[in-house]
Each structure stands twice: as structure tokens, then as C-alpha cells.
Amino acid sequence: MSAITEEAxxxxxxxxxxxxxxxxxxxxxxxxNVIFGGVILLxxxxxxxxxxFLGTVDPQRIDPAAxxxxxxxEITYRLDDxxxxxxxxxxxxxxxxxxxxxRVLYGARVSLAVGVAVSVISVAIGMVIGLVSGYIRxxxxxxxxxxxxxxxxxxxxxxxxxxxxxxxxxxTVVFAIVVPDVPRVVRLVRSIVLTVREEPYVEGxxxxxxxxxxxxxxxxxxxxxxxxxxxxxxxxxxxxxxEAALSFLGIGIPPEIPSWGNIMAEGxxxxxxxxxxxxxxxxxxxxxxxxxxxxxxxxxxTLDPKMSKKV
Amino acid sequence: xxxxxxxVLEVRNLSVRLPKGGDRVHxxxxxxxxxxxxxxxxxVGESGSGKSVIAFTVMGLLAKALKPDSGEILLxxxxxxxxxxxxxxxxxxxxxxxxxxxxxTALNPVMxxxxxxxxxLSTHTKLDAAARRAKILAILGxxxxxxPERIYASYPHQLSGGQRxxxxxxxxxxxxxxLLIADEPTTALDVTTQAEILKLVAELQESQxxxxxxxxxxxxxxxxxxxxxxxxxxxxxxxxxxxxxILSRPEQAYTKMLISSVPSxxxxxxxxxxDTVAVLRxxxxxxxxxxxxxxxxxxxxKAAVDVDLEIRRGETLGIVGESGSGKSxxxxxxxxxxDPSEGKVLLGDTDIATMPAGKLRPHRRRVQIVFQDxxxxxxxxxxxxxxxxxxxxxxxxxxxxxxxxxxxxxxTVRLDPNAxxxxxxxxSGGQRxxxCIARALAMEPExxxxxxxxxxxxxxxxAQVLDLLDDVRxxxxxxxxxxxxxLRVAAQICDRIAVMQNxxxxxxxxxxxxxxxxxxxxxxxxxxxxxxxxxxxxxxA
Numbered sequence: 001m002s003a004i005t006e007e008a009x010x011x012x013x014x015x016x017x018x019x020x021x022x023x024x025x026x027x028x029x030x031x032x033n034v035i036f037g038g039v040i041l042l043x044x045x046x047x048x049x050x051x052x053f054l055g056t057v058d059p060q061r062i063d064p065a066a067x068x069x070x071x072x073x074e075i076t077y078r079l080d081d082x083x084x085x086x087x088x089x090x091x092x093x094x095x096x097x098x099x100x101x102x103r104v105l106y107g108a109r110v111s112l113a114v115g116v117a118v119s120v121i122s123v124a125i126g127m128v129i130g131l132v133s134g135y136i137r138x139x140x141x142x143x144x145x146x147x148x149x150x151x152x153x154x155x156x157x158x159x160x161x162x163x164x165x166x167x168x169x170x171x172t173v174v175f176a177i178v179v180p181d182v183p184r185v186v187r188l189v190r191s192i193v194l195t196v197r198e199e200p201y202v203e204g205x206x207x208x209x210x211x212x213x214x215x216x217x218x219x220x221x222x223x224x225x226x227x228x229x230x231x232x233x234x235x236x237x238x239x240x241x242x243e244a245a246l247s248f249l250g251i252g253i254p255p256e257i258p259s260w261g262n263i264m265a266e267g268x269x270x271x272x273x274x275x276x277x278x279x280x281x282x283x284x285x286x287x288x289x290x291x292x293x294x295x296x297x298x299x300x301x302t303l304d305p306k307m308s309k310k311v
Numbered sequence: 312x313x314x315x316x317x318x319v320l321e322v323r324n325l326s327v328r329l330p331k332g333g334d335r336v337h338x339x340x341x342x343x344x345x346x347x348x349x350x351x352x353x354x355v356g357e358s359g360s361g362k363s364v365i366a367f368t369v370m371g372l373l374a375k376a377l378k379p380d381s382g383e384i385l386l387x388x389x390x391x392x393x394x395x396x397x398x399x400x401x402x403x404x405x406x407x408x409x410x411x412x413x414x415x416t417a418l419n420p421v422m423x424x425x426x427x428x429x430x431x432l433s434t435h436t437k438l439d440a441a442a443r444r445a446k447i448l449a450i451l452g453x454x455x456x457x458x459p460e461r462i463y464a465s466y467p468h469q470l471s472g473g474q475r476x477x478x479x480x481x482x483x484x485x486x487x488x489x490l491l492i493a494d495e496p497t498t499a500l501d502v503t504t505q506a507e508i509l510k511l512v513a514e515l516q517e518s519q520x521x522x523x524x525x526x527x528x529x530x531x532x533x534x535x536x537x538x539x540x541x542x543x544x545x546x547x548x549x550x551x552x553x554x555x556x557i558l559s560r561p562e563q564a565y566t567k568m569l570i571s572s573v574p575s576x577x578x579x580x581x582x583x584x585x586d587t588v589a590v591l592r593x594x595x596x597x598x599x600x601x602x603x604x605x606x607x608x609x610x611x612x613k614a615a616v617d618v619d620l621e622i623r624r625g626e627t628l629g630i631v632g633e634s635g636s637g638k639s640x641x642x643x644x645x646x647x648x649x650d651p652s653e654g655k656v657l658l659g660d661t662d663i664a665t666m667p668a669g670k671l672r673p674h675r676r677r678v679q680i681v682f683q684d685x686x687x688x689x690x691x692x693x694x695x696x697x698x699x700x701x702x703x704x705x706x707x708x709x710x711x712x713x714x715x716x717x718x719x720x721x722x723t724v725r726l727d728p729n730a731x732x733x734x735x736x737x738x739s740g741g742q743r744x745x746x747c748i749a750r751a752l753a754m755e756p757e758x759x760x761x762x763x764x765x766x767x768x769x770x771x772x773x774a775q776v777l778d779l780l781d782d783v784r785x786x787x788x789x790x791x792x793x794x795x796x797x798l799r800v801a802a803q804i805c806d807r808i809a810v811m812q813n814x815x816x817x818x819x820x821x822x823x824x825x826x827x828x829x830x831x832x833x834x835x836x837x838x839x840x841x842x843x844x845x846x847x848x849x850x851x852a
Contacts, residue, residue: 199687200683200687201689203682204680204682204747206648207648207675208676208679208702208705208750209675209705209706210702214705
């Protein structure tokens with residue numbers, strides 16, 4: 001009799017439960033924070049991709065006649081075929097006469113590229129190292145001491161060192177930011193692996209003779225995905241900020257390539273007279289980082305409820 | 312006299328609504344009962360029956376999502392459902408108090424036990440510090456804690472589980488409330504400690520005339536302590552009456568089913584054993600845990616010492632003992648989930664105790680294990696089918712054949728074979744435990760280890776899983792190693808029993824012999840502590 005009633009209760013709850021599991025991503029997408037951050041981020045992405053078609057000119061073109069124009073000034077400039085044309089510099093020009101509007105729009109490319117590259121690379125490397133460190137006991141001590149060492153290196157000093165060895169460029173900047181970020185990911189993954197490896201279902205898999213690498217990838221790794229997505233968004237936001245800081249200090253992306261940090265560095269000297277040089281890239285930078293952080297918060301609340309309580 | 316007859320707690324027609332999307336509309340529906348002064352009333356039911364919800368409603372501690380939508384709860388005539396938050400705060404501890412299941416989490420780890428009781432007194436009384444201290448030391452003495460001065464200054468982690476529960480009881484009773492609510496207060500404790508706590512609660516409530524609402528799922532405890540029993544099912548009161556009547560002559564079908572599911576403490580007759588060869592022997596098996604730091608002396612904890620066991624085909628060997636006795640350590644050494652420190656584990660003639668991982672793999676299929684917690688023993692991300700065929704496929708069985716085997720095994724464990732593509736969360740605890748058994752059987756093992764495999768299950772489901780284990784033992788001629796802390800369960804399923812204490816097997820013999828004529832003092836104390844051992848539960852034919 002009880003067996004029958006047990007079945008009855010179950011069939012009722014089964015539908016609800018299965019719906020619950022499948023819709024986790026749907027719930028995440030419906031979260032207002034995720035929507036808000038996602039929309040802004042999507043807009044930034046479109047701006048970066050569509051930059052050439054949004055009424056921009058060559059962001060590197062120097063025009064000595066149109067230096068330090070305030071936003072909204074009408075500028076006359078000479079085309080390649082010798083004719084002149086007029087356009088309004090919406091965000092003004094910098095001290096070399098480059099169009100700030102075009103530079104800010106093209107600058108989105110660098111920032112987003114750095115954000116995505118840093119988060120993807122550090123998560124990928126950190127995940128593998130963290131998995132090995134958490135699962136293989138004897139390797140743990142060695143790996144974690146190396147990670148402690150890496151964590152002690154300040155990203156900005158590393159960037160200065162790297163730029164003086166190699167030359168300034170996107171790859172150098174990404175590398176310099178990834179190095180101190182990897183240990184953070186490793187620690188996160190390792191802590192998850194350490195708890196999951198004690199779960200009875202992992203021990204059960206060992207007792208049915210599952211090879212170690214299948215064990216790691218099938219039973220342990222999937223547990224790290226949600227926290228890693230969340231961590232990845234925060235890494236991306238921090239990386240965009242660090243890139244801007246490096247460029248601002250003149251040790252990041254070469255100054256002729258437009259990046260938000262470069263534009264602000266350029267405008268630093270005349271900041272009091274022409275604040276637009278710093279104001280517009282600053283707005284874009286702040287908005288992007290804010291959007292990513294808000295989206296990360298929303299993802300954390302929905303994908304990783306345990307972590308959201310701790311933080 | 313008429314004063315004494317007036318109930319301290321009267322619950323009338325109480326209904327508590329569950330939030331939308333729950334498995335039923337009401338957590339508790341139209342429940343009425345009373346608790347008289349000096350009386351212990353047990354609320355008993357399986358998980359999800361709403362017994363804790365009632366306790367929390369009385370205390371006014373209900374989660375915000377749950378709302379009482381009708382009825383009243385009268386504490387000495389005062390309705391606590393309509394009382395203000397301030398009034399409730401006044402009532403708690405002074406008129407009613409509560410003790411919880413897990414004393415470690417119910418106590419604040421950064422305050423000494425004395426300070427925590429002192430907090431109760433300074434909130435509710437105007438006594439000065441010296442008077443409060445005297446009162447606390449007195450109550451610590453009354454709950455029979457040794458050396459009250461030392462206990463006063465101790466932090467919760469410095470005390471044992473039983474001592475912590477005594478602190479909780481002292482805190483609850485320090486202001487002489489008229490009602491004590493005990494929510495599964497002994498479930499997390501060992502059986503001998505449980506017996507002491509039950510005795511203490513009974514003594515204290517008798518001397519103070521406190522009314523006790525005691526919540527439990529364990530009918531042994533009910534038989535031990537209750538004056539009256541209320542049986543709950545899915546939030547409804549099924550049956551209520553004096554303990555003796557409910558346990559021996561239940562009227563409702565559900566109560567009858569529940570009570571007849573309680574395993575008897577008298578060993579079942581199991582027929583003569585065949586003299587087959589042992590499939591597994593351990594010789595001087597030992598496991599030490601060493602903890603050492605840079606500047607510390609290495610500490611060695613002996614979890615198992617010189618364990619000699621032997622299991623034959625078709626027989627069930629039980630290992631019983633309290634927590635920390637080393638019974639699970641032995642099981643995990645045999646399954647080679649941990650590496651034994653010394654001794655031999657002989658599978659047939661092969662010693663697997665020190666075999667390196669690579670060579671061990673072919674032997675793994677011969678020993679399979681089913682764990683305690685049905686909710687954590689399955690990977691939530693893979694289907695039941697994948698879960699069952701993982702093992703056979705590791706050993707080279709083609710997918711189709713493994714699936715066919717899985718379908719057959721689902722029938723063996725009495726589940727629908729078409730459920731193979733479902734995920735673990737779609738099954739109940741009992742069903743999951745069956746799936747785990749099916750997975751173990753898929754490996755065609757010689758030895759099946761059940762490590763507290765039925766301890767987390769409700770009593771009716773427990774009976775079904777025990778039957779299933781016995782059936783598959785017969786059908787596949789398995790040797791079963793059954794680890795349990797529950798003597799009743801051991802009495803029903805084991806042919807032979809080994810009793811462990813502090814890592815050592817203190818007694819070992821046929822179940823009937825161990826139960827009827829225990830030799831070792833520890834075994835005797837275990838039996839004496841078994842709740843409800845003198846009570847013969849009603850049997851349904």
C-alpha cells in the first residue's frame with residue numbers, strides 16, 4: 001500500500017521538479033540584473049563591431065588644424081581627393097586633432113577584447129590547474145605554493161617588466177593581467193573540487209572502476225561551471241579596468257591605437273580646460289564595467305545561490 | 312486539582328498553508344490536540360508529515376513563507392497566533408521553550424555555555440550577576456553535567472554531543488516554562504547518549520510538572536517516553552491516544568502499517584547457514600589517521616585496530632556500533648575507498664589491502680558499496696540509466712548490453728525500467744536507494760556493502776529496502792556486509808554480527824547468540840540503551 005502512495009506522490013512532484021531543473025538558464029535570463037547588464041553589454045558589443053558604420057572617421061588620423069575642439073564644434077577637413085568636407089565632432093577632438101567620438105567607439109574593441117580574452121584564458125588555465133590541484137593530493141602542495149607566488153606579483157609591475165622586455169601590445173597586456181588572475185580561479189576551482197571529491201557519488205564512481213580522467217571531467221568538473229561563469233564576469237570587468245589603468249600609465253596598448261585608457265591618458269594634460277577627453281571614454285568605461293558587474297551579480301544569484309549567500 | 316487538569320497547550324483546528332508550488336496545499340491541516348501539565352505528548356510521523364511545522368508555529372518561529380490560516384494555539388489560555396512579536400519574545404523561555412535536533416548548531420560557537428544561559432536570564436529577569444550565576448550553576452547541576460564551574464566556562468565545541476544537548480535543556484528549563492517543545496532532540500545522538508537524555512527529560516518534566524511536546528520519527532523513543540501519541544501524515548492527524556493503545560492496538564490502517572514497519576529487536580530466525588568458503592576475509596586490518604603539522608607532534612588516531620572478519624556467500628554480516636566506532640572505516644577499507652594502514656583484505660586468495668590502483672581495478676567490481684545518503688550518492692547531472700551503466704561500461708560492456716542489463720535490474724529492484732532516462736531528483740529517497748542497489752548489482756559483485764544504507768529512510772520505506780536487500784542477497788547469492796547503528800535493523804537482516812567500539816571488534820557471533828546472550832559489557836550497554844526494547848509493537852499479519 002505504501003509503495004503505491006509513494007509512487008503517487010512522486011509522479012505529482014516529478015513534473016514540477018524537472019521543469020525546475022531545465023529552466024535554470026531561463027530563470028537566469030529573466031533575472032532583471034542579468035537583463036540590465038546584458039542589454040548594456042550587448043549595446044557595447046554592437047558599437048565595437050559596427051564602429052566603422054556609426055559616422056566615425058579614421059580614429060588615428062591626426063588633424064593639426066582641428067586640435068582641442070570642444071564637443072559639438074563643426075570641423076572642416078580635407079579628403080584624400082583634395083576636396084573639403086564638414087562634420088560635427090560630437091565629442092570634440094584631442095590635442096592632436098583626432099576625433100574623440102571615433103576613438104571612443106573604436107576603443108570599445110580593445111576593452112571588450114581584453115575583457116573577454118582575460119576571462120576566457122584565465123578561467124581555462126585556472127580550471128585545469130585547479131582540477132589537478134584539488135584532485136591529485138601530492139600535486140596540491142607544489143601547485144598551490146606556485147600559485148601563492150604568482151598571486152604576489154602585482155599586475156601593473158609585471159606589465160611594466162613585460163613591456164620593457166617585449167613591446168607594448170594587446171598580447172602583452174592580456175598576459176600581464178592573466179598571470180595574477182589565474183591563481184584566483186585555481187583557488188575557486190580547487191575549493192569546489194575538494195568538497196565534491198568527498199561526495200558519495202564520486203566515491204561510488206571510484207568503486208565501479210571509473211578511470212580518474214573520466215571521474216574528473218564527468219563527475220567533478222560540471223560542478224565548477226556555474227561558479228566559474230560568475231567568476232569569469234568579475235574577472236572581465238576587473239581586466240577592462242586594469243587595461244585602462246595600464247594604458248593610462250602609458251605601459252599598455254601603444255598610444256596611437258585607440259583604447260579608453262589611452263584616450264584618457266592623452267587628455268590628462270589638458271584635463272582642466274578640455275575635460276571632454278576624459279569624460280566620454282570614462283563614461284563608456286564605467287558603464288561597461290558596471291554592466292558586467294551587475295550581470296555577474298544576477299548570474300550569481302540564479303546560478304550559484306550558495307555563493308550569493310556567502311558573498 | 313481542577314487547576315492541574317487545565318491543559319498548558321491547546322491546539323485547535325490549526326491549518327498552516329504552504330507556499331504555492333508545494334507538494335500539497337497545507338503543511339498542517341485542521342490539527343487539534345492538547346498537552347496537559349506533567350504530560351509528554353509525542354508527535355510522530357514520517358518526514359514531511361508537518362510535525363516540525365507545528366512545533367515552530369507554537370513557538371512563533373515559522374518561516375515567513377508559511378502562514379497559519381486558521382485555528383488557534385492556546386498557551387495557558389493565551390492565543391499565541393494573535394500575540395504580538397514583543398509578547399511572543401516574553402513568552403519564549405519563560406512560558407514555553409524549545410530544544411532542537413542538532414545542539415552544535417543551536418548553540419553559539421563563540422560564546423561560552425554559561426554566557427548563553429546567562430543571556431536568557433538577563434533578558435527575562437532582573438536578577439543581579441551573582442544570583443544569575445548561582446542559578447545557572449544550579450541548573451547545570453540539575454541536568455547532571457559534571458563540574459558545572461568548568462562547563463560554565465566551556466565553549467560548545469569543547470563538549471560532547473550529549474553534553475551540548477544537556478546545555479540546551481538547561482537553557483530551556485532555567486526559567487521553569489510550563490511547556491517544553493523537543494524537536495527530535497536525540498536523533499543526532501548515539502544510542503547510549505540518547506537513553507541518558509531521554510531519562511533526563513522524563514525526570515525533569517516529572518519533577519517540575521512541565522508539559523512536553525516531543526517530536527520524533529522513532530517509535531522506540533515514543534515507547535520509551537510518551538504518555539500520549541499523535542500520529543501525523545501529510546499534515547493531518549491520523550490517530551491520537553495513550554501510548555500503549557496506539558502502539559499495541561492501533562486503529563487506523565496508516566498507523567498499523569507504520570508500527571508494523573518498525574523492525575523488531577528480537578532476531579528473526581534465519582535458517583541454518585551453509586558451510587561455504589569465505590569470499591572475503593580481513594586479517595588484522597587496521598587504519599590509522601595521522602595528523603601532523605610543521606611544529607606539532609604527529610597525532611595518531613586509530614580508527615580501526617586488528618579487525619578480523621569473514622563473510623561467506625549468501626550470508627549477511629552486520630557491523631554495529633556507535634558513531635566513531637570505526638565501522639564505516641572498516642567498510643571503506645574493504646571497498647578500498649581508503650587505504651588500510653595494516654593487515655590484509657583477502658578477496659578469495661588475493662590480498663587487495665596494499666594493491667596499487669592500477670592492479671586493483673579488475674578487483675573493484677567484486678566489492679560494491681551502497682551509501683547512507685540517497686541524495687548525495689547519485690550525480691545529479693546524469694540520468695539514472697547512465698548512472699547504472701557507468702560501471703559495466705568501464706569494464707568494457709557495450710552500451711546496448713549494459714542498458715539491457717540496467718532495464719532488467721530496475722525490475723529486480725521493483726522500479727519502472729522506463730524511468731532510466733530520468734534524473735535522480737525525480738525520485739524519492741527510497742527509490743534512489745533502490746537505484747543505488749541496482750547500480751551495485753550491475754557490476755555482478757560478490758560482496759555488497761551497505762553502509763548505513765537504510766538509516767536516512769523513513770521507517771515504512773526502510774522496511775521495503777531491507778526486504779529488497781534480503782531478496783537480492785538470496786537471488787544473487789551475495790555476501791552482504793551491513794553497517795548500521797540500529798540494533799533493530801541488525802536483528803532483522805544479519806546472520807552474524809560484529810560489535811565495534813573505538814575501532815575494535817569487541818564481540819562477534821551469530822545474531823541470535825549476540826542478542827540473547829551478549830558477552831561484552833559494551834554490547835550489553837548498547838542493548839540496554841535501545842529505546843523501546845521492552846515494548847512489543849503491534850504486528851499486522
